[in-house]
């Protein structure tokens with residue numbers, strides 16, 4: 123039978139700490155250092171007998187809180203410590219709170235958790251709305267394009283931010299393919315812009331103009347025009363925005 127796993131407390135003596143289970147201190151120290159993204163020499167490691175019963179881990183966050191740890195609430199991002207929440211200035215809320223642990227997360231209270239879940243859901247709906255609007259806008263403009271929808275990639279992207287009670291689109295990008303194009307394009311709305319515009323890889327610009335009805339000669343001339351001002355800018359990924 124193997125040696126029993128024991129709990130060790132590994133910390134950078136600053137703000138990062140973890141509890142790891144191992145048979146020996148040096149193993150725990152290495153694992154713990156990895157876990158909190160520190161070098162071996164930057165951490166201290168000592169036994170934490172109070173957590174032995176949780177082997178092989180992880181120790182529930184509520185148990186850590188009960189043992190004097192502090193955590194950041196996943197919802198309101200305030201600090202939970204000693205049964206109270208503390209704001210950015212370290213001021214303690216006057217009412218005691220009952221933190222809840224669900225999956226990998228910890229929230230300062232059930233109400234905070236519920237509000238967080240609702241907020242995430244609303245955010246997702248708002249993001250889906252944004253990409254749906256982008257898709258409708260693009261298809262109305264260029265019905266021949268194909269919108270990329272692979273779930274494993276960054277094809278449909280929206281970033282929204284809560285402004286008062288509503289969500290505002292900060293950035294919306296959807297990728298599409300068009301006849302004749304090699305790399306495809308991106309239909310984008312950036313913060314502060316009122317309309318979507320296309321972002322096309324430089325290598326596809328000529329095809330993009332031809333797709334939009336230009337003759338090959340006109341397309342070549344337009345690409346040349348784009349090339350000239352671009353030459354002054356050392357862009358790592360050449361693309362042309364606002365050519366819709």
Ligand SMILES: [Zn+2]
Pocket residue numbers: 195196197198199200229230231234235
């Ligand atoms: Zn909270």
